[in-house]
Amino acid sequence: MTEERAVPYRAGFVAVVGRPNVGKSTLMNALLKQKIAAVSPRPQTTRRRQLGVLCLPDAQIVLVDTPGIHVPQNQLGKVMNETALAALADADCIAWLVDVSQAPTDEDRLVAERIKTVPGAVVVLVLNKMDLLSAQQFAIRQAEFAALLPGATSLGISALNPKTFEPLLQALLARIPEGMPFYDEDQITDLYEREIAADLIREACLLNLDDEIPHAIAVRIDEYKDRSETQSYIAATLLLERESHKGIVIGRAGEMLKKIGMTARKAIEEMTGRKIFLELRVKVHKNWRNDANLLRQLGYKSTEKDD
Ligand SMILES: Nc1nc2c(ncn2[C@@H]2O[C@H](COP(=O)(O)OP(=O)(O)OP(=O)(O)O)[C@@H](O)[C@H]2O)c(=O)[nH]1
Ligand SMILES: [Mg+2]
Known part of the structure; x- marks a missing residue:
């Protein structure tokens, strides 16, 4: 019918x-x-x-x-x-x-x-x-x-x-055609929770760090594990472009990294509705913004055909 x-x-x-x-x-x-x-x-x-x-x-x-x-x-x-x-x-x-x-x-x-x-x-x-x-x-x-x-x-x-x-x-x-839905009603986005979490960690860098530094940061999720229905554990690495950025991102006695971690944790908790344990590490990967392979690994690619 x-x-x-x-x-x-x-x-x-x-x-x-x-x-x-x-x-x-x-x-x-x-x-x-x-x-x-x-x-x-x-x-x-x-x-x-x-x-x-x-x-x-x-x-x-x-x-x-x-x-x-x-x-x-x-x-x-x-x-x-x-x-x-x-x-x-x-x-x-x-x-x-x-x-x-x-x-x-x-x-x-x-x-x-x-x-x-x-x-x-x-x-x-x-x-x-x-x-x-x-x-x-x-x-x-x-x-x-x-x-x-x-x-x-x-x-x-x-x-x-x-x-x-x-x-x-x-x-x-008025400007989209008649047709059937492309996605299930309960699918909000095409990115995985771990990919959104990486973006929210980067958002925390943009909110806490000045000048050009946050633009030279990429976030790699190393581990994303649900510990229970209500708790997840995330380990992520901030990839920096230069050795000289390390001190600024970590801050005196680790204060800045702690602040970035707190901002990100809150945002991820809101997004997932779960309690999050977040561990952040810092690593230098020189000139990563010009490394085509790494850009692809990080999920930055122009078209689907690169898959
Ligand atoms: N006052 C005001 N601020 C806004 C409005 N829309 C967005 N903003 C602010 O504008 C800033 C940029 O918003 P984003 O949504 O990140 O902008 P975007 O176009 O996605 O930026 P990119 O991802 O860098 O291309 C944020 O600080 C927002 O809060 C608005 O309607 N009014
Ligand atoms: Mg945007």
Whole structure:
């Protein structure tokens, strides 16, 4: 017996793209009402593609969080950009996120140019952080950003305020095709818990360390064991790019590493709902951001074909 639906079911992929730090991961977490992606006040927090499966009564929107598109300084940056560009090409709809509290930057223009190269791209320009400016300033900025990609629908949101999400959801729903769901209702993301934990440890580095140092850190999970229904043990290594970073990351009498560990543990406990025992080690792997093999081992890769 087939079930009759008044509204046809819709399902599709929405690539969430934009320059770094505009709020892509914040928005994905907020739409899912669950923190699955690292977020920080610093650019280049996200390093890989991550799906967020949003199930609505008559639709499944598969959000694709991506690294911020930027001018790369190393192999890691190149891989991050390739990842974002591959997501652009594969999507049913592109949600181009910008920070409307700031004037368009060269990186925003770079993103617009990339989107223009996607044949038949369906784009919603999402002006995020509208909480930071007046309605009048918003209108001026909206016109400035819209001029970078003529023809795209644009709307304002604040990823910190779910009350602003309805017009965005309606715009996305109208732009994804009719079809069956791609994922089970209970699958929120495609990353394993251990991969999200690695990102949350990196998030803790970004929140506690200054300058360039956290950008030169990678996290490798060495062990991830459930000790019981309610407890897990995680051992992870922070890979640093230089010997001189070691002292800073460890800190006087190990204080900094302890602080990073505490921040990360809390975030992982919230994500898993379990008590976490976290052990962090530090190791130098010179120039790892240009080591293609290590980047692949760490899960930073541009396309599925690298698997
Ligand atoms: N005021 C305000 N801040 C926001 C909003 N959305 C995100 N933020 C903040 O912006 C910063 C960057 O957010 P992320 O979600 O990490 O940005 P991203 O675009 O994923 O950044 P990358 O992963 O580096 O590309 C964080 O400090 C967020 O709290 C918003 O709507 N309003
Ligand atoms: Mg991000």
